């Protein structure tokens with residue numbers, strides 16, 4: 001589903017490579033934690049999958065395509081197959097919960113009847129039934145992240161990339177968000193989550209890929225946050 005082959009990334013002003021010869025394969029349906037110190041290259045990996053950046057050398061494949069080779073008009077196609085969730089939720093403050101999720105379908109031209117059935121179904125799935133008319137500031141941080149997840153998932157992407165999705169949430173709320181990501185993964189969506197949240201990683205016991213200075217230094221099937229090396 002996602003494959004990195006000898007991928008290096010040197011940013012224009014970067015002194016050293018943000019990624020250094022990374023080779024990594026993530027199969028369809030997997031749940032993978034990307035861990036590592038700040039600056040180790042986690043977000044860069046996610047940005048390469050979305051073609052927000054291109055590798056300096058090596059190849060990144062997603063959904064069977066070499067992402068660098070995609071023509072410009074195919075990039076929106078890629079981004080429709082790859083939902084994204086961030087630490088800071090990124091909701092539209094003056095739109096309701098319903099509208100924040102519906103927008104993801106409107107921009108890809110889905111018909112109104114589809115939106116009117118799919119958005120409530122998805123809000124129900126993320127535990128927000130009954131909150132459709134609230135504005136983001138009228139719900140909690142955990143609920144805002146659920147809206148962001150609903151928006152990312154409403155068109156049933158093949159892959160969900162989450163960059164520190166629990167970074168702004170307390171531990172109890174974070175566990176709820178993780179259960180939700182686990183449920184989404186159980187529907188067949190591949191989930192890749194960059195995180196510093198050691199408790200979550202230790203509790204979930206999923207595959208853990210650790211980066212250190214842009215290199216993969218650990219890849220464990222059922223790993224913990226900080227394994228003794």
Ligand SMILES: Nc1ncnc2c1ncn2[C@@H]1O[C@H](COP(=O)(O)OP(=O)(O)OP(=O)(O)O)[C@@H](O)[C@H]1O
Nearest residue numbers: 011012013014018037038039040041042043044045
């Ligand atoms: N646009 C950029 N221009 C120059 N250097 C960058 C850019 N983005 C990231 N970097 C550098 O690349 C390296 C990897 O950054 P990246 O954001 O991928 O790390 P990260 O593991 O996601 O960190 P964090 O956990 O703090 O989010 C860092 O040294 C960072 O300073």
